[in-house]
Amino acid sequence: MIIEREQDVTAAALAVMERTPDPRLREITVALIRHLHGFIRDVRLTEAEFREATAILSEMGRLTTDKHNEFVLMAGSLGISSLVCLLNNGADGNTETDQSLLGPFWRLNSPRVENGGSIVRSETPGAPLFVNGRVVDQDGRPVAGAEVDVWHASPVGRYENQDPEQADMNLRGKLTTDVDGRFSFRSVMFVGYPIPTDGVVGRLLKAQGRHPYRPAHLHALIFKRGFKTLISQVYDPADPNIESDAQFGVTRALLGKFVWHDEPHSTAPDVAAPWYSLDHTYRLEPGEAVLPRPPIE
Numbered sequence: 001m002i003i004e005r006e007q008d009v010t011a012a013a014l015a016v017m018e019r020t021p022d023p024r025l026r027e028i029t030v031a032l033i034r035h036l037h038g039f040i041r042d043v044r045l046t047e048a049e050f051r052e053a054t055a056i057l058s059e060m061g062r063l064t065t066d067k068h069n070e071f072v073l074m075a076g077s078l079g080i081s082s083l084v085c086l087l088n089n090g091a092d093g094n095t096e097t098d099q100s101l102l103g104p105f106w107r108l109n110s111p112r113v114e115n116g117g118s119i120v121r122s123e124t125p126g127a128p129l130f131v132n133g134r135v136v137d138q139d140g141r142p143v144a145g146a147e148v149d150v151w152h153a154s155p156v157g158r159y160e161n162q163d164p165e166q167a168d169m170n171l172r173g174k175l176t177t178d179v180d181g182r183f184s185f186r187s188v189m190f191v192g193y194p195i196p197t198d199g200v201v202g203r204l205l206k207a208q209g210r211h212p213y214r215p216a217h218l219h220a221l222i223f224k225r226g227f228k229t230l231i232s233q234v235y236d237p238a239d240p241n242i243e244s245d246a247q248f249g250v251t252r253a254l255l256g257k258f259v260w261h262d263e264p265h266s267t268a269p270d271v272a273a274p275w276y277s278l279d280h281t282y283r284l285e286p287g288e289a290v291l292p293r294p295p296i297e
């Protein structure tokens with residue numbers, strides 16, 4: 001097709017996309033051209049901005065390594081990761097879901113912990129936290145024998161793999177639900193932390209006057225044959241950044257019931273007040289039990 005006017009470029013590109021043999025790839029590429037060309041017209045993208053855009057993508061590629069993914073960080077910072085999650089869970093976006101973002105720090109082979117045990121593996125000053133979880137199916141029936149990986153940042157907002165002062169696998173553990181679908185463990189109360197800001201995403205946040213913080217959260221990955229693997233985060237509503245998560249991950253369903261206690265603990269006499277508790281029920285959806293690829297070793 002010989003192009004005569006700017007409108008012709010879109011028609012020519014769409015005609016080529018329409019010939020894609022695979023139907024899903026065809027659907028995606030046709031919509032992509034329609035939206036991208038529409039976006040460029042909307043903002044009347046200049047030549048200088050286009051050159052800048054390609055330079056930014058090149059830089060994001062250079063910044064991405066085995067240990068850091070600037071594209072995942074950008075997708076989160078634009079709300080894309082959260083949108084994809086919510087569209088594909090909770091009965092395709094129609095009901096509440098406990099699914100949330102995996103984040104960059106899940107590790108395979110967390111050490112096994114008995115219910116009621118501690119996931120604190122090296123001296124970690126902080127208020128004690130007692131977590132009581134329950135795993136149920138869509139009808140609220142308990143799911144026994146589910147494997148529950150939990151992990152969280154320290155009371156100063158660092159994961160063990162980022163912090164030489166913490167033991168390997170500190171604040172991580174793998175539990176199994178009992179016949180009532182329950183699991184429980186002891187840890188220390190954690191805080192929110194900033195996402196990495198030394199790359200393209202950091203410059204974007206700065207240009208937009210945004211802070212880089214994620215509110216305090218407890219990660220969980222729950223695996224049980226017969227159910228879709230649940231990747232969840234439970235957030236602390238008392239966190240100062242609960243309304244402004246840099247990654248748009250906080251949903252109403254995932255606001256946790258963290259309770260501050262100043263009375264003695266009834267079953268743990270070694271615990272000095274104040275301490276925290278968290279009770280949360282995780283709901284599994286039907287689907288395939290597959291593990292994601294661990295973002296780090």
Ligand SMILES: [Fe+2]
Binds near residue numbers: 103105217219
């Ligand atoms: Fe996290």
